[in-house]
Amino acid sequence: DINELMAERLPDEHAGQQQIAPYLGRAAIGGEPHLVFAACGEHTLDTYLSRGAEGRRELARALDVDDNDDGGSELARRVLHDTLSALAFVHARGIVHRDVKPENLVVDADQHCLRLIDFGSACDAAGWLVRRGYRPDRVPCSVLYVPPEEALELRAPYTFDVYSAAMVYLGVAVPSLAESEEALFAFRMQLRGFGHDPEAWRAQAEAEEAEAEEAGAEEV
Numbered sequence: 001d002i003n004e005l006m007a008e009r010l011p012d013e014h015a016g017q018q019q020i021a022p023y024l025g026r027a028a029i030g031g032e033p034h035l036v037f038a039a040c041g042e043h044t045l046d047t048y049l050s051r052g053a054e055g056r057r058e059l060a061r062a063l064d065v066d067d068n069d070d071g072g073s074e075l076a077r078r079v080l081h082d083t084l085s086a087l088a089f090v091h092a093r094g095i096v097h098r099d100v101k102p103e104n105l106v107v108d109a110d111q112h113c114l115r116l117i118d119f120g121s122a123c124d125a126a127g128w129l130v131r132r133g134y135r136p137d138r139v140p141c142s143v144l145y146v147p148p149e150e151a152l153e154l155r156a157p158y159t160f161d162v163y164s165a166a167m168v169y170l171g172v173a174v175p176s177l178a179e180s181e182e183a184l185f186a187f188r189m190q191l192r193g194f195g196h197d198p199e200a201w202r203a204q205a206e207a208e209e210a211e212a213e214e215a216g217a218e219e220v
Contacts, residue, residue: 006090021117023037041106045103062107063078072175079168082113082114090116091158094126095124096125097116097164098121099142123152125158
């Protein structure tokens with residue numbers, strides 16, 4: 001239903017064409033119902049990031065980004081751009097994805113872009129009376145990427161996905177956060193300790209770093 005809603009609302013042949021796996025419709029295969037999408041990539045963003053430095057170089061080449069960018073800033077910006085472009089397309093159609101994460105971003109090496117997939121947790125936020133896919137008691141399972149409140153705020157539903165996009169971006173901008181779920185979990189626990197205020201967390205981290213440098217200078 002969600003895929004059909006996106007196809008029906010604000011139809012545009014170009015907008016979002018390279019950010020969403022093209023939905024072709026339903027089909028019965030062996031008597032079982034299936035959703036059919038156009039093929040658009042073999043590996044997800046998570047597959048590349050899990051391979052460490054070599055995977056990031058392969059990702060840069062797949063997205064046609066300078067793979068000699070040692071800091072990785074250009075690659076991180078490109079991933080953020082493609083993720084937000086996909087979400088702009090989805091949100092313009094009144095849909096909240098609710099499960100944005102590296103595993104749900106397919107890398108299309110032919111078109112050099114990311115494509116958002118898996119709308120199993122998505123819901124229709126545009127309907128006044130009926131919101132398909134929305135249940136107040138349902139929380140998507142990818143807790144590492146959801147906002148702190150976890151539940152969807154109907155007064156500002158699309159911020160849910162934007163927070164998740166920021167977490168995906170951090171995993172590319174800070175490679176250590178993409179190395180394992182434990183690293184990302186530890187980071188989120190640190191943020192929670194500061195009331196999810198990144199400025200307060202950063203101030204504390206900088207203060208601790210300054211103290212460590214001062215202690216090292218005194219030892220010398």
